[in-house]
Amino acid sequence: MTVALHGMGVSRGIAIGPVHIVERDRIDIPEYYIKDGQVEAESQRLNEAVTQAKQQLRAIREHIPATISSDIAAFIDTHLLMLEDSALTHEPLRLIQAARHNAEWALKLQRDALVSVFEEMDDAYLRTRKDDVDHVVNRIHRILLKQKPLRHEEPDSRLSGYIVIADDLAPADTVLMQHHGIVAFATEYGGPTSHTAILARSLAIPAIISLHEARRFLRQDDLVIIDGNTGVILVDPDKLSLRYYRQQQEEDKKYYSSLVQLKGAPAKTLDGVLIELQANIELPQDFEIVRQVGASGVGLYRTEFLYMNRESPPGEDEHYETYLAVLEKMQGLPLTIRTLDLGADKQVDGGRQTGPVQSNPALGLRAVRLCLKEPALFRPQLRAILRASAHGDVRLMIPMLSNIQETRQVLEIIEEIKEELTKQQVKFDENIPVGAMVEVPAAAICADIFAAQLDFLSIGTNDLIQYTVAIDRVNDEVNYLYDPLHPAVLRLIQTTLAAGIRAKIPVAMCGEMAGDNKHTKLLLGLGLREFSVHPAYLLEVKKTIIESDLARLVPIAEAALQAKSGAEVEELLAQSL
Ligand code: PEP
Ligand code: MG
Numbered sequence: 001m002t003v004a005l006h007g008m009g010v011s012r013g014i015a016i017g018p019v020h021i022v023e024r025d026r027i028d029i030p031e032y033y034i035k036d037g038q039v040e041a042e043s044q045r046l047n048e049a050v051t052q053a054k055q056q057l058r059a060i061r062e063h064i065p066a067t068i069s070s071d072i073a074a075f076i077d078t079h080l081l082m083l084e085d086s087a088l089t090h091e092p093l094r095l096i097q098a099a100r101h102n103a104e105w106a107l108k109l110q111r112d113a114l115v116s117v118f119e120e121m122d123d124a125y126l127r128t129r130k131d132d133v134d135h136v137v138n139r140i141h142r143i144l145l146k147q148k149p150l151r152h153e154e155p156d157s158r159l160s161g162y163i164v165i166a167d168d169l170a171p172a173d174t175v176l177m178q179h180h181g182i183v184a185f186a187t188e189y190g191g192p193t194s195h196t197a198i199l200a201r202s203l204a205i206p207a208i209i210s211l212h213e214a215r216r217f218l219r220q221d222d223l224v225i226i227d228g229n230t231g232v233i234l235v236d237p238d239k240l241s242l243r244y245y246r247q248q249q250e251e252d253k254k255y256y257s258s259l260v261q262l263k264g265a266p267a268k269t270l271d272g273v274l275i276e277l278q279a280n281i282e283l284p285q286d287f288e289i290v291r292q293v294g295a296s297g298v299g300l301y302r303t304e305f306l307y308m309n310r311e312s313p314p315g316e317d318e319h320y321e322t323y324l325a326v327l328e329k330m331q332g333l334p335l336t337i338r339t340l341d342l343g344a345d346k347q348v349d350g351g352r353q354t355g356p357v358q359s360n361p362a363l364g365l366r367a368v369r370l371c372l373k374e375p376a377l378f379r380p381q382l383r384a385i386l387r388a389s390a391h392g393d394v395r396l397m398i399p400m401l402s403n404i405q406e407t408r409q410v411l412e413i414i415e416e417i418k419e420e421l422t423k424q425q426v427k428f429d430e431n432i433p434v435g436a437m438v439e440v441p442a443a444a445i446c447a448d449i450f451a452a453q454l455d456f457l458s459i460g461t462n463d464l465i466q467y468t469v470a471i472d473r474v475n476d477e478v479n480y481l482y483d484p485l486h487p488a489v490l491r492l493i494q495t496t497l498a499a500g501i502r503a504k505i506p507v508a509m510c511g512e513m514a515g516d517n518k519h520t521k522l523l524l525g526l527g528l529r530e531f532s533v534h535p536a537y538l539l540e541v542k543k544t545i546i547e548s549d550l551a552r553l554v555p556i557a558e559a560a561l562q563a564k565s566g567a568e569v570e571e572l573l574a575q576s577l
């Protein structure tokens with residue numbers, strides 16, 4: 001009998017194949033006390049395991065095929081850096097020495113401590129980084145306990161054609177699995193912004209997360225169909241389902257190969273309106289893919305990566321050098337640098353800040369609020385962005401603004417820095433555009449007030465939706481309420497776009513909603529003319545733009561604004577498009 005399991009699709013596409021169950025979480029960690037005379041040997045045992053873990057990761061990194069996006073290597077580098085980081089390894093050594101814990105237990109205690117720090121963080125991306133700590137510690141534990149490598153780590157191709165089902169997967173696992181020909185995967189945990197999800201999209205393999213208790217319902221070698229578009233797995237599918245999904249796969253294949261031809265085509269609608277189509281990036285290496293898909297610039301460069309895996313924040317010169325390297329790759333295309341978006345309590349890296357843990361961190365001291373409170377964190381980045389503006393088309397973007405006083409404060413600091421640089425005879429672009437992300441309902445409702453002070457706005461739907469419908473964007477249990485089509489969200493988007501038109505400033509959208517081509521026509525109808533999207537989705541969005549007739553879309557968008565629910569909007573779009 002065919003059984004359907006439901007999770008969240010995070011990487012599109014369909015795969016059909018037998019299941020390989022990965023049992024990663026079944027490690028029983030022994031707890032015992034060592035004798036005084038064993039401290040040195042136990043410390044050495046831990047050090048050797050860490051060294052071996054590094055060797056394993058380096059070997060995996062070396063085997064990444066050149067054809068695979070460079071952000072995957074960067075993810076593995078993140079794990080290597082963790083192994084170098086004293087926060088992970090020194091404390092267990094101290095625990096062996098001071099409390100006579102065995103190496104496995106000392107490491108487990110430190111893992112628990114780090115994970116709880118990450119769990120308190122309000123930033124979706126950083127919160128999922130607790131998974132990285134888990135993955136790295138898991139690797140060391142397996143070595144300490146002399147467990148056999150996971151089957152997908154063995155250098156063979158027995159897994160070719162399999163669909164992996166796991167509790168969770170590390171970036172290194174994902175890379176190796178793809179190398180061994182795995183065609184899709186599903187995990188029981190993880191959020192849509194976890195590394196696993198990001199990697200799946202970069203590797204272009206179908207993936208589902210939050211498939212709770214999947215391993216209870218699936219057995220090794222069960223035949224399944226995995227649909228990354230809808231988040232559904234069909235176990236033991238009947239002939240009819242198999243025929244339907246095979247046909248779907250064929251159609252997908254034709255569709256994606258046709259997309260590549262659009263790389264050089266202008267993103268112009270049927271009625272001749274040129275739409276700006278830019279890319280979102282996080283790492284300097286991501287620029288390769290920006291070029292591969294022919295983006296017209298970068299509409300969102302998230303700079304949080306610069307602050308990760310280090311004891312202290314990067315200095316002005318480090319920021320500057322990084323931005324210069326990025327600008328060189330842009331070859332004259334615009335680069336929108338977003339200033340730091342960290343929260344107050346996610347203090348395990350270079351954005352460290354002390355203070356009490358907040359009970360509602362998403363509503364707390366994050367992003368520009370933190371930057372205004374900590375000028376030592378903010379000013380070096382602003383100076384570096386301004387200095388970099390002398391070398392290319394740089395735009396400066398502030399996240400999470402919620403009132404005009406904050407906006408004025410930021411603009412004043414920028415003016416002060418400009419004066420400072422002029423006195424110091426340091427070059428910068430006097431007219432550097434300064435804009436803000438509209439991520440808080442207050443900013444969307446009062447977009448006209450912000451538009452009067454700024455050169456551009458960019459709608460960050462990931463946060464805007466979270467705050468509008470009051471759901472934590474990384475919370476599994478309320479994910480179902482995360483609805484981009486909620487009429488409240490659409491009305492806030494429309495208000496922001498209208499404010500931009502009145503103030504004659506551009507309004508872009510850089511949240512995930514902009515990269516989902518299901519929403520492209522609606523957004524065009526609402527008046528959006530600038531999209532900034534994950535590079536993997538850029539060509540799909542371009543295709544939809546090219547097939548759109550704006551005159552026809554405006555009344556549909558107007559009707560959507562009058563709908564009573566997201567479901568009603570969905571129905572309206574299905575009937576009219
Ligand atoms: C957003 O909130 O939509 C956004 C693009 O910012 P981030 O996802 O980095 O919070
Ligand atoms: Mg945001």
